[in-house]
Amino acid sequence: MREAYYDELEGVFADLTEITRLVEVAVQTATEALLTGDAETAERVITADAEIDSRREKVENDAFNLLSLQQPVAGDLRLIVAALRIVSELERMGDLAEHVAKVARLRVPGLAVPEDLRPTITRMATIALEMVGRLRVVIADRDVQAAARLAETDEEMDKLRRLNFTELLRQDWTHGVEAAVDVALLGRYYERIADHAVGIANRVVFVVTGDFPVA
Numbered sequence: 188m189r190e191a192y193y194d195e196l197e198g199v200f201a202d203l204t205e206i207t208r209l210v211e212v213a214v215q216t217a218t219e220a221l222l223t224g225d226a227e228t229a230e231r232v233i234t235a236d237a238e239i240d241s242r243r244e245k246v247e248n249d250a251f252n253l254l255s256l257q258q259p260v261a262g263d264l265r266l267i268v269a270a271l272r273i274v275s276e277l278e279r280m281g282d283l284a285e286h287v288a289k290v291a292r293l294r295v296p297g298l299a300v301p302e303d304l305r306p307t308i309t310r311m312a313t314i315a316l317e318m319v320g321r322l323r324v325v326i327a328d329r330d331v332q333a334a335a336r337l338a339e340t341d342e343e344m345d346k347l348r349r350l351n352f353t354e355l356l357r358q359d360w361t362h363g364v365e366a367a368v369d370v371a372l373l374g375r376y377y378e379r380i381a382d383h384a385v386g387i388a389n390r391v392v393f394v395v396t397g398d399f400p401v402a
Contacts, residue, residue, distance in 0.1 A: 192257055199249055199270045200326060206242045206277045207323040213239070213284035214319055214380060218312040220291040221373070222305070224298045232288035239281035246274040265397065269390045273326070276383045280319065283376045283383075290369055299369040301362045304354055308370065311347045311377040314340060318384040325388050329395050334388035338400070344381040348374055 213232050220229035250267050253259060259267055290299050300308050318340055325334045351374035355367050393399050 195249065195253060196263065196266060199246060202242060202246050203270060203273055203277065204323055204327040206239060206274065207319065207326055209239050210277055210280045210284065211316065211319040211323060213281050214316050217284040217287040217291065218316065220288050221299060222309065224291065224295050226292050226295040229288040229292035233285055236281050236285045239278060243274050243278045246270060266394050269394045273387050273390050276387050280380050280383045283380050286376050287373060290373060300373065301366055304370055307347055307351055307354060308373055311344060311374060314344050315377045315380040318381050322384045322387055325391050329391055331392050331395050334392050335400065337388045338385050341381050341385050344378055348378045
């Protein structure tokens with residue numbers, strides 16, 4: 188019985204790893220839609236979000252069953268509670284990728300990001316995607332050192348977000364209000380994806396060590 192119990196615990200984290208992979212695909216595909224103005228690509232992201240939601244429900248159901256039937260304590264309880272928090276944040280990351288895709292779809296056949304702002308948004312998207320990919324490894328291996336490195340990468344994202352605001356507020360802005368709103372939202376979406384990645388990584392550290400990293 189205990190062996191089956193621990194298999195179920197490991198299964199929860201295996202499911203979290205798979206959801207992270209789906210989020211990674213969503214971020215990559217949404218960015219592709221954004222930079223190419225491809226409505227069909229954007230629709231794929233929007234449609235696929237239902238799969239992330241469904242898998243979140245499965246993880247929650249499995250975790251609640253373990254809590255009610257096994258009454259875990261100490262490290263096992265910490266793992267299950269962390270899994271519930273992690274899956275919620277992963278779902279939000281998927282929603283943020285969906286938001287990017289919706290901005291892209293809204294501006295078809297045009298592009299939401301003006302040409303001179305593409306380098307900043309593209310770099311933010313690249314960092315967000317890299318962080319989600321590395322987060323998948325952090326969850327799968329429960330790698331504390333890799334989790335710490337995610338926080339370091341997030342510092343570049345914060346700098347890019349400040350640059351994003353600087354570009355929006357410059358006096359020679361000629362792209363209009365609509366483009367300004369799009370770019371502000373996109374910068375926020377990618378920044379939040381990165382923030383959630385760091386938050387999840389910190390929860391993995393908590394699972395392994397029993398302590399949250401010091402900010």
